Amino acid sequence: MPNKPGQAHFVAELEDTPVAAVDRLDENEKARSTWADAWDSMRRRPTFWVSAVLILLIVVVALFPTLFTQVDPRQCTLGNSNGDPTAGHPFGFNRQGCDVYSRTIWGTQASLTVGLLAASIVTLFGIIVGALAGYYGGWLDAVVSRIGDIFFAIPTVLGAIVLMSVLPTATPITVAFVLSVFAWPQIARIMRGAVLSASNSDYVMASTALGVSKFRILLRHVVPNAIAPVIVIATVSLGTFIVAEATLSFLGIGLPPSVMSWGNDIGTAQTSIVTSPQVLLYPAAALSITVLAFLMLGDILRDALDPTARATR
Amino acid sequence: MSQTLLDTTPEGTENEEQPLLQIRNLEVSFQTQRGLVPAVRGVDLTLYAGQTLAIVGESGSGKTTTAQSIIDLLPGPGKVTGGQILFEGRDLTTLNAKEIQAVRGNLIGYVPQDPMSNLNPVWNIGFQVEEAIKANNVAQGKEARARTIQVLKEAGLSDAQDRLKQYPHQFSGGMRQRVLIGIGLSARPKLLIADEPTSALDVTVQRQILDHLGTLTRDYGTSVLFITHDLGLAAERAEQLVVMYKGRVVESGPSQEILANPQHPYTQRLVSAAPSLASRRIQSAKHAGAGDPEIFGEGSLDDTLIARAAERENAAPVKDLISVRDISKVYRIRTKGLHTNELRAVDGVSFGIQKGTTTALVGESGSGKSTVAKLILQLESITTGAIEFDGQDVAGLKGKELLKFRRRVQPVFQDPYGSLDPQYNVGNTIAEPLLAHGVGTPKERQERVKELLEQVSLPWASRFRYPSELSGGQRQRIAIARALALKPDVLVLDEAVSALDVLVQGQVLNLLTELQTELGLTYLFITHDLAVVRLVADNVCVMQKGRIVEAASTDEVFENPKQSYTQELLAAIPGGNFQFGR
Numbered sequence: 001m002p003n004k005p006g007q008a009h010f011v012a013e014l015e016d017t018p019v020a021a022v023d024r025l026d027e028n029e030k031a032r033s034t035w036a037d038a039w040d041s042m043r044r045r046p047t048f049w050v051s052a053v054l055i056l057l058i059v060v061v062a063l064f065p066t067l068f069t070q071v072d073p074r075q076c077t078l079g080n081s082n083g084d085p086t087a088g089h090p091f092g093f094n095r096q097g098c099d100v101y102s103r104t105i106w107g108t109q110a111s112l113t114v115g116l117l118a119a120s121i122v123t124l125f126g127i128i129v130g131a132l133a134g135y136y137g138g139w140l141d142a143v144v145s146r147i148g149d150i151f152f153a154i155p156t157v158l159g160a161i162v163l164m165s166v167l168p169t170a171t172p173i174t175v176a177f178v179l180s181v182f183a184w185p186q187i188a189r190i191m192r193g194a195v196l197s198a199s200n201s202d203y204v205m206a207s208t209a210l211g212v213s214k215f216r217i218l219l220r221h222v223v224p225n226a227i228a229p230v231i232v233i234a235t236v237s238l239g240t241f242i243v244a245e246a247t248l249s250f251l252g253i254g255l256p257p258s259v260m261s262w263g264n265d266i267g268t269a270q271t272s273i274v275t276s277p278q279v280l281l282y283p284a285a286a287l288s289i290t291v292l293a294f295l296m297l298g299d300i301l302r303d304a305l306d307p308t309a310r311a312t313r
Numbered sequence: 314m315s316q317t318l319l320d321t322t323p324e325g326t327e328n329e330e331q332p333l334l335q336i337r338n339l340e341v342s343f344q345t346q347r348g349l350v351p352a353v354r355g356v357d358l359t360l361y362a363g364q365t366l367a368i369v370g371e372s373g374s375g376k377t378t379t380a381q382s383i384i385d386l387l388p389g390p391g392k393v394t395g396g397q398i399l400f401e402g403r404d405l406t407t408l409n410a411k412e413i414q415a416v417r418g419n420l421i422g423y424v425p426q427d428p429m430s431n432l433n434p435v436w437n438i439g440f441q442v443e444e445a446i447k448a449n450n451v452a453q454g455k456e457a458r459a460r461t462i463q464v465l466k467e468a469g470l471s472d473a474q475d476r477l478k479q480y481p482h483q484f485s486g487g488m489r490q491r492v493l494i495g496i497g498l499s500a501r502p503k504l505l506i507a508d509e510p511t512s513a514l515d516v517t518v519q520r521q522i523l524d525h526l527g528t529l530t531r532d533y534g535t536s537v538l539f540i541t542h543d544l545g546l547a548a549e550r551a552e553q554l555v556v557m558y559k560g561r562v563v564e565s566g567p568s569q570e571i572l573a574n575p576q577h578p579y580t581q582r583l584v585s586a587a588p589s590l591a592s593r594r595i596q597s598a599k600h601a602g603a604g605d606p607e608i609f610g611e612g613s614l615d616d617t618l619i620a621r622a623a624e625r626e627n628a629a630p631v632k633d634l635i636s637v638r639d640i641s642k643v644y645r646i647r648t649k650g651l652h653t654n655e656l657r658a659v660d661g662v663s664f665g666i667q668k669g670t671t672t673a674l675v676g677e678s679g680s681g682k683s684t685v686a687k688l689i690l691q692l693e694s695i696t697t698g699a700i701e702f703d704g705q706d707v708a709g710l711k712g713k714e715l716l717k718f719r720r721r722v723q724p725v726f727q728d729p730y731g732s733l734d735p736q737y738n739v740g741n742t743i744a745e746p747l748l749a750h751g752v753g754t755p756k757e758r759q760e761r762v763k764e765l766l767e768q769v770s771l772p773w774a775s776r777f778r779y780p781s782e783l784s785g786g787q788r789q790r791i792a793i794a795r796a797l798a799l800k801p802d803v804l805v806l807d808e809a810v811s812a813l814d815v816l817v818q819g820q821v822l823n824l825l826t827e828l829q830t831e832l833g834l835t836y837l838f839i840t841h842d843l844a845v846v847r848l849v850a851d852n853v854c855v856m857q858k859g860r861i862v863e864a865a866s867t868d869e870v871f872e873n874p875k876q877s878y879t880q881e882l883l884a885a886i887p888g889g890n891f892q893f894g895r
Contacts, residue, residue, distance in 0.1 A: 006332060006359030007553055009566030011576040017563045019579045022816045023786040025775050033779050034736055044346065202731035209690050210795070211719035212749040224736045 038304040048300045054293035062108040073102040073260060082276040094265070094279045095272045103265055104282045110172050110261035111287065115242040115294075117176035118183065123234040125180070126187025127227070133188070134195030134226075135218050145192070148185035156182040157247060164253045172245075172261075175254055179244050183237065190233055194226035201225070228305040236298035239291035246287055262287045331402060333536050334360040334383070334504060340395035341375070341382050352378045352391070354560040360536055360553070362503065365527075367539040367547035367568070369583070370557035371814035372785075376540050377426075379557070380506050382406075383538075384421050385413045400504070418449040422497035422535075424507040428489035428514075432481040438465075439477030442496055449500040460499070468495030469525050486678075487518035494526055501533055508540045515677035515841060516885040523550055542814060544587045545844075545887040548572045556580050586819035588844035633665035633701075634835050635689065635803065640698030642684050658684045660859035661698075666852075668802070671829070671836040673846040673867070675882070676856035682839050685856075686807045689837065690724050691715065703802075720750060723796035727808035729788035733780040739766075739791055740776030746798045765794040769824060786817030790824065797828070803835045811840060822849055844886050847871055855879050 003009070032040075042048045061068055071089065080097035083089075091100035133144040151159075159182045167174055198204070199222050207217050248254030249263025257264055262283040269280035341353035353375040360366045368376040381387050383398055383405060398405040405416065417423070425431040432441060442461045446452055452460040465473035468491040481489060490510060497505055507526070511519035527550065530537050541547050547554055547568065554568040556579065564577040575581045642659040659681045666672045676682045687693045689700055691707060700707050702718065710718055723746075726732040733742055743765055747758045763773055769790040780788055789809060796804055806825070810818045826849060828834060838850055846853055846867065853870045855863040855878065863876045874880045 003567060004330065004332075004359070004361055006335065006357075007361075007566065009570050009576075010357075010562070010564065012561060012563045014578070017558060017561050017577070017579070019558070019577075019582070022582075022820050023784055025772060025778075025783070025787060032782055033738065034781070037781075041346070202726055202728055203734040205692065206724065206726055206732045206792070206795075207734075207745065207749075209692055209719065209724045210746040210749060211716050211799075212745065216749065221734050221737075225734065 034305075038301075042300055042304045045300055045303075047296055051293045051296040051300065054289065055297065058108060058112060058290050058293065061105060062112045065105045065109065069099075069102045069105045071099045071102040073098055073106045082272050082279065084276075085278070091282045092276065092278045094269065094276075100265075100279060100282050103260055104262070104286050107260045107262045107265055107283060108286065108290075110255060110259050111242050111245060111263070111290065113172040114176045114179070114245040114261075115238045115290075117173065118179040118241040118244075119234050119238040121176065121180040122183045122187050122237065123230065126184045127191050127223070127230055129184070130188035130191025130230075131195050131218065131223055131226070134192035135199055135222060141192070144188070148188050151182055152185040152189075154182060156244060157251075160244070160248055161251070161253050164248065170254065170256050170259075172255065172259070175245055175248065176241070179241055183241070186237070187230055187233060191226060191230050194229055195222055198222045198225040229302075232298055232302040232305060235301055236295055239294035239298075242287065242291055242294075330361060332359045332399070333362045333364075333401060334358070334538070335399040336379070336383075336396070337399065338396040339379065339382065339393065339398060341378050341387065342392055342394045344390040344392065349394075351394075352560055353382070355396070356557070356560075356562050358555055358562070358565070360504070360538060362536055363534050364553060365530070365537040365539060365551040366553040366555065367541055367551035368555045368557055369541060369544050369547045371542060371816065373559075374557040375560040376557050377508055380508055380538060380540050383506065384417050384423060385410075386423070418445065418502065419500045420502050420504065422500065422502035422505040424490075424493050424497040424505065424510045426509040426512065428486050428493055431493060432484075432489055434481050437478050437480050438484065438492055442492065442499065445496045446499050451500050464495045464499045465492065467498070467529065468492060469521075470495075486514050487522060490514060490522055491525070494522070494529070498529060498533065498535065502535060504536045504538060505530060506538045506540070509542070510539075511546075512542070516843070517677065517881055519546075520885040520887075543887060544572075544583050544815070549887050556583065582816055586815050588815070588818070588842065588848060632667070634668040634703060635837070636665040636701045637685070637689065638663050638699045638701070640685070640688060640700060641696045642681075642688060642693065643696045657859050659688065662856075662859070662861050663698075664854050664861065664864055666803075666835055666837060668835050669829070669833050670851040671838055671849055672852045672854065673838040673840060673850035674854050674856060675840060675843055675846055677841055677882075679858075680856040681859040682841075682856050683807055686724070686805050686837065686839050690722065690805055691718065716750065720799045721801050722803040722805065723799065723801040724805045724807065725789070725792050725796050725809045727811055729785045729792060729812060730780075732792055733788055735780050737779075738776065739771075739778050739780075739783075742780075742791060743776075743795050743798055746795060750799060752799065761798065765798055768797065768828065769794045784817070785813050786821060789813060789817075789821055793821075793824070793828075797832070800832075801834075803837065805837045805839070807839045808841070809838075810845060811842060818845070825849065843882050855882070 076096045076098035078097045080093040081095055083093040083097070085092040089099050089101060091104065094100055094103070129144055129148075133141040156179065160178050163178045163181065164170060164175070167178070199218075204217055204221055207221055208214075212220075245254055245261065246263030246266060249261055250267040252267065254263055255261050257268070265283040266280060266287070269283070273280050336356055336358040339353055339356040340351065342349045342351045356375070356379055358366070358368075358379075368379060370376040378387065378391065382391070382393050383400075385405070385408075387393070393406050396406070400416070400420070405413065408416070432438070439458075439461055442464055443457050446457050446460050446464065451457070461477065462473045465476070470476055470488065470491055484492065494507075494510070497507075510526070511522050514522065523546075526537070529535075537551070539547065539551050548571075551568055553566070554571050555565040556563050556571070556577070558579045564571060564575065564580045571580060572584060575584045639661050640659060640663070641657060641661055644656045644658055645653045646656050647653055662681075662685060664672065674682045674685060684693070688695050691710060695708055702722065707718055737745070740759075740762055743762045744758050747753060747761060752758070753761065762776060766773055766775065771787065771790055771794075775783075775787075780791070783791070792809075793804075810821050813821060822845065825836070829836060836849075838846070840846060850867045853863075853865065853867050854861045855870070855876065857878050863870065863874065863879045870879060871883065874883055
């Protein structure tokens, strides 16, 4: 049969197009789990290292404040009230004549404790409640979801004001607990949705047919596959909890003045903000940097764990 | 179509017919984290007006990328890095975004792969077709509406007028694909690119749609660039074939010639492994008395399988291992308001499976075949009827008894991408059933995993791999190894090879047959693909709308189909008009 130009029977040279064995496994490649892949994509991003170093620094500051300052934050000389920076006191003094730099360093502890603790409680509780509700469904889901909705409907700050005024003492632990009470429904909702979609997957059906028990499937297959979005939200919420603590302390219902925290310092700085802005500036900057670091980490985590959500660059 | 062939004219002469589409040395690469990865390497292709050309290849061969680069539809990180795409003598790679937009739709139409996701679910069909018509400046205003109805009528929707206001979810897959074809042809383009237009559809629907597409393009004189993984389909529908492998063209030319005389080893492999062709080959071999299978090379799929099938048929009849008696499954579906409707997904189905044999359950989507599998696996409860396994009624088994049953009847599911937990490595996946049933010590379990990996011909080193790093065929082999871990008697294979490339499919089918002889397994093979059935099954039950319409031995069904539905299914296997061994 004659052919038109360019359409004759063409066969590629075998040397150029070697045929590999069908479906052969390349044994030299390294095994890669989802988490290893996520790590791989994270460590290629400079923002990850910036936020990681910042967070590490903040944690070190919180654990060992004496490494960064020798000045006692409680030793205040009224004569130094609203004083400008001097040698050994780089951030100046506040209204009571306390060293601002030292107070900013020492305040890290309380702020970070509240953030970490609240985020941990919320994540743990939210994961458990959300997973059970999404997996078992039925009346359990209905009850849990409605209770969650009730807490969701109460504005966190408003609810915290009421609850904090009832509690006899205010410590970083109680503040974290109060914040958690109003924040868990968000995590529970996300977990429930993720569990719902994971438990409808084929591998869950396959495991059921293999004879794996229902609870074991939840633990070994459903939760590990549903947890990624929760981790992202938990990281971001850590930052927002630190802000919430500052808000409460600023309003005078969070940590008592005896506990040093950024929120308290920002609160007391109100009175002298016009004359000596450095009193407000430094604790506020510390707060912003901390929150920013966690938000950045959350963003990078989301990109790494869910590559499809990444904005195309 | 016109066949004025001008073969002998040397290149560059005046009276030479200009090709409609000529791709020269096309290179396409994707920008990834690990640098520039080439996807298409030096592809050449020539298509004349009125011709149909098919690009055939397995997934990842670069066939879709080649087609997408023609109309600049490459996904984000993809870039044409070299070569020319000449359309009527104009190089499309040099056009800017606005110019290529004028080519898209108007001159080159496109029918996408998946009719389920390529129509916008929030707009009605009329709107979407009209939008395409307006965008291509075919007609405006009132005229556009009239044209919309005409386009849909041409695409084969007779009641187009009434259907304009309907939404995609009210259309079946076949009807949606008709709409997409209508949109693709609405501007009467000179070239239509059809990317696996029927892969998601049932065989009988596929045949109708392709027949219709063929008629339309012939009437309009449209050239078609057809992309498919099915060699039989390609050879049947296109006069020119381009076989791609790993981003390169390994063989191209007239399809009859390539099929009758494949030169490149990869093409030879494809020809010998395609079930649709193999099935036809068995047919022609039988009718010719003695065919010449040698031409397709040693160890081609059908030889070994035919031999085994014959062996099995000679074995003495034994008692049924599984007997299904008059089972039904009724789902309640909420319709408007509080009313419920009954859907009889499975309606009075009875059949038996003998030990050591393969029974195939064949039917199109919605026929209830997968529901039968779930009922037998005790993943759903039966409404009426009884299922007996080894003399024991299994309906409503609980606790220990159910666990015992699960040990003996194991499933392999359709989607190798979905049925393995992405967070579990291969070793843990295969060991899971052992762990769940508390079999052996950790060391014994590891030994068993090693043995199983060997049985499915995967290296021991693969135990640390994760599913995302494996190909579809490898994953399906893992799924089979997992199913075999407990030494079951029965495997329920629900479309277990349907999602795989032909070569890989052939490999898995061979593996399954080997394992059956070796371990004395009984298979319930659920599939929509009659061609595959012919290769592996002893008995066939054809299902339609929840009922078994025909049940007989495989030979009988293929030689002498009694029901018109079965005949229709058989006729729809592609590659029918080809002669083998000549």
